[in-house]
Amino acid sequence: MVEIGYQSGSGVSGWGALAAETHETNPDLQWPNSIDVFDRMRREDTQVKSVLRAVTLPIMRTEWVIDGTGCRPEVVEHVARDLGLKVKGEAFQAPVRSKGRFSFQEFLRLALLELVYGHSFFEQVYDQSDGETHLRKLAWRPPRTIADIETATDGGLVALKQAGANGKDDVVIPVDRLVVFTNEREGANWLGESLLRSAYKMWVLKDRVLRIQALTAERNGLGMPVATSAPPPEDASFDELKAWMDEQIAANLELVKNARAGESAGASIAHGAKFEFVGVSGDLPDTDKPIRYYDEQIARGVLAHFLNLGTETGSWALGSTFANFFTDSLNAVAQHIAEVTNQHVIEDLVDLAFSEDEPAPKLVPAAIGEQQPVTAESIRALVECGAIEVDERLEAWLRERFGAPVKDSATTRVRPAQVRAEGAA
Structure with a gap:
């Protein structure tokens, strides 16, 4: 009746144990360095930003309701009121005031950050000022503040340790106060895997090509100004000829440095001298093609092929086929969010407000991409x-x-x- 094997036990202590559990071989993506990398990816790259919005916005936009099948009406009303959601099949009654109340949309937005960092942690905070237990908020715990994650040998979560702020001691939050969203967790890896992990190589290569492209345009866009001196005097001595050539080189250098285009721009050169803008001979490298390829691979990592349609990858006629796979993945993510919320938010709230034997309602997201148009x-x-x-x-x-x-x-x-x-x- 007791487990013999284990899922956690790398032998390393502290944050090194967390990095070891992820089995990440790239030093730049080993926790906690990965937090800065994924932040840069989502803030600096337009394709990465577009991919993340394509994944998160439909999940936030779909309707989330409380399904009270098999539960007492007062329990369903209590949960729906605390989460600020409507009950399935009933008219929604908005609260009189929203200030200081739990915001499900804000909670959902922060929970979906598990797709960026691989994990998103919340602390449950309750209120009993009126004699009843109500969910006051789910306080987000930023990934940068995590110092350690304590796990059991079976891979279960024991506690979360936050680094002390303003010189204070570290804060330990037990598992019964936590709500943890982990993307594709395996074993005791509560850090999870970022949705952007597979796009990292493409992002790095794309960034390099973009820099080369900008440098190519800067250096070769208008050509290089070149000035050639007139023929030297024929009857000059060696010393006079050397002095004359040094003078011409200095004057020509000054001329090409100050060469500018404009309404009053111009140049005056001696008879026999030459001044021109010399471009690159031959064709410049085509950097647009690899950039498009890297963008395609970044979108392909989340099944968002349709983001590249209409460019070089096909026509919009393929959009419906690609969209089916994509919406299926969105529904899977929404279902994952609902399951974690049901187990560690709603059921915990019902346990505290009523009893552990009380049937708990469930959070249910509307299916994405399956609703027929209403005409x-x-x-x-x-x-x-x-x-x-x-x-x-x-x-x-x-x-x-x-x-x-x-x-x-x-x-x-x-x-x-x-x-x-x-x-x-």
């Missing part, structure tokens, strides 16, 4: 065939969907068909 024709067909019936909630939702004003019973007009029906009755 007037489709609604009419569903109503006429009896698949759905028009009620107050459906009408309110349709008005919101089509941007129509909220229904006002005081100004509601009687429809002609309804007048005829009432007269016949």
Whole structure:
């Protein structure tokens, strides 16, 4: 009944043990150096930024609800109110004030940073000022502040240690106060693996080519100014000839250094002298092609092939095929976020506010990329065939969907068909 083997036990202490658990061989990407590298990648490279936005924004944009199937209504209401989410199948009642309340969108944005760094840690903070236990906030713990992660031999998380701030001692947060999001965790590697890890090589090579491209344009874009002196005097002695040549070289050097284009620019040279801009002979290297290739590989790492469509990789006709794989990956990430939140946020909240035997509701994200467009024709067909019936909630939702004003019973007009029906009755 007890495990014999282990998942954690590198024999190294401190942050070195964390680096050893990741099995990272690149010194630049060994923790904690990887934090600075991944920060540079997402802030400096437009393709990396586009890839991360393509992954995170649909997950943040989709609808997140609380599914209270099999749970008591008061438990479902308590969880939904603390998380600021609507209950599945019920109208959403927004709180009167949002100041000082838990923001699920902000929590979700920070949780998705696990895709950047490989991990994202939160500390649970509760409030019992009114006699009940409420979730006040999930406080994010930045990766730069992590000093150590204590794990058990079976790979389970024991505690998180944060480096002391302002000369204070290190802070230890036990596992029962933590909510940990780790991307593709294996064994005791609670640092996870960044979504940008496979794109690192392409990013480095692309950065080098971009620098070469800029240098090529700077040095060869307008050519090199070259000045050639007139023929030397024929009857001059050796010393006079040497002095004359030194004088010409200095004058020509001054001329090419001050060579500028402009409305009043120009140059005056002696008879027989020559001044010109000399360009590179032959073709310059084509740096656009490798840059496009590196961008394609960066997008391919997250199945975002469609970011390169319309350039050199195909037509937009392939977009639907590529989008299916991409949306499947987004749904998998959203499901991962929901599972961790259900286990370590909602269930912990229900345990503290009610009891450990109380059934807990679940956080459910709407499927990304699977909703059909809502049109007037489709609604009419569903109503006429009896698949759905028009009620107050459906009408309110349709008005919101089509941007129509909220229904006002005081100004509601009687429809002609309804007048005829009432007269016949």
